[in-house]
Amino acid sequence: GPAQFIRYTPSQQGAAFNSGAKQRVIRLVEAQVDPVEPPRFRINKKIPRGPPSPPAPVLHSPTRRVTVKEQREWKIPPCISNWKNAKGYTVPLDKRLAADGRGLQQLHINENFAKLAEALYIADRKAREAVETRAQLERKLAQKEKELKEEHLRQLAQKARDERAGIKTGSGISEEEKERDLLRQDRHKERARERNLARAAPDKRSKLQRERER
Template identity: 40%
Template sequence: MISSLLPKPKHATISTIAVVLPKAKTASTALLPNIQNVPNIVNVASLDASNPQEYSKAVVDISGNKAAAQTSYEDSIPLKERYPNLKHHFPRYTLQTCPDDSLQQCLDETRKVVNMLIAHAEGIEEKKDDVDVVELSTGGLSDEGRGRTVEIRNYQEDPMLPPKFKLRKNRHKNPSPPPPILKAAPAEKITKEIKDKWKIPSAVSNWKNNQGFAISLGKRVVAASGGSLGTESSINVEKFGQLSQALEQADRQAREDISIRNEQRKLAAMREQEEKQKKLKSLVEKSREATGSRQYSGKRRGSETYDARKRSRK
């Protein structure tokens, strides 16, 4: 009992009773192997230098089977590793030498299963002419609705029909950007030699210099020839010079003609504006004269009417 292991209480009047469990008279053999059928064999072994003891014989006697006993290191090695070129002589029959139809039956069943899997993968359904007839009975009181016969058939589906169910797209979110690859900075200092080694020079043009001015035609020809162009050359440089001068003169003449034409247009526009101003002034003077004559005639008529009224009163 667990209470017997506890210390004695201080303020208790009843003393605890020690309980002692009885011990088993016979030893338990639950975990021991079943050794009832093993014969009781006693062999006398002598450990003398003149008569060496064979321990393998004792192992074989205990196991009872020489094939199951491993008395040496070679017995623990598998047969495939011990004899790699070992030929098996098992009874492997063919369709012609098989005494019964078990091999043919296994072959037919395997072929049937393989054909069924291939047809299912290709979407080909097997034609089944079997018709299942089912009789249904209703709970109605009328004789007409008591029994019905239903035939169940399997029809092959047309593979060219459009899909019956709408396939929704998986609208996944954009994946997260890849993590940056962090590299440690080089421990060595960058010297001037390393900078000069990795420096890429700027492009050098044979047509423009660093300041952006165009190079003359003669220098271009010399640069294109690689400096090998001497006094004797197939290109007439003087003609090219005359052509460039003619083009410059034509450009200058065109600019002068355009400036003269613009000045003439300005003078013509000024003359037209002066004529319009003169016409407007003449119209203003005429309108003023007309309004002045009207006012004078109105005053004269008013004075005449006033004199006539005075005379009539007298």
């Protein structure tokens, strides 16, 4: 706001007071407000809360007398252990089973159990037979294919021998080496065939050995 001027007359007058002046004029101006200055008074003072709302009333049904039936339903029988007697000793197994009454029950097994077991046994046997038949067929096909390959290789070797016998050799050493290589290949194939036969059918191998000995 605007400045105010006040005339001030001190109570003590004299040359020693107020620099000898009888009156003074005082100028009053509002102090400048700093906008960054924090507030000087607490503004977050906690105010005590008012009383809460009254709790909801709990309504109870009027008391009624307990009937005899309800008393019997609430009666819990004491826990009796099947393993320990009243003194804390372990009950023997035979007495426990006799008190249980399991031996008095007559067991009745349904006849469908026997039918189911028989059907499962027949199905398992047929499945095993089918697997064995399939394995035998695969072994026969593999053996036949192996024999065809061996026959083809034998024919090729015989053809090579015939051609070599019909042509005159220019150098005897090279022809002998070729013949030894062919013999070595034949023996290698024969040994491989014997191993395969021993792996597939041991009885066939013993029969082949007997025929060779003859």
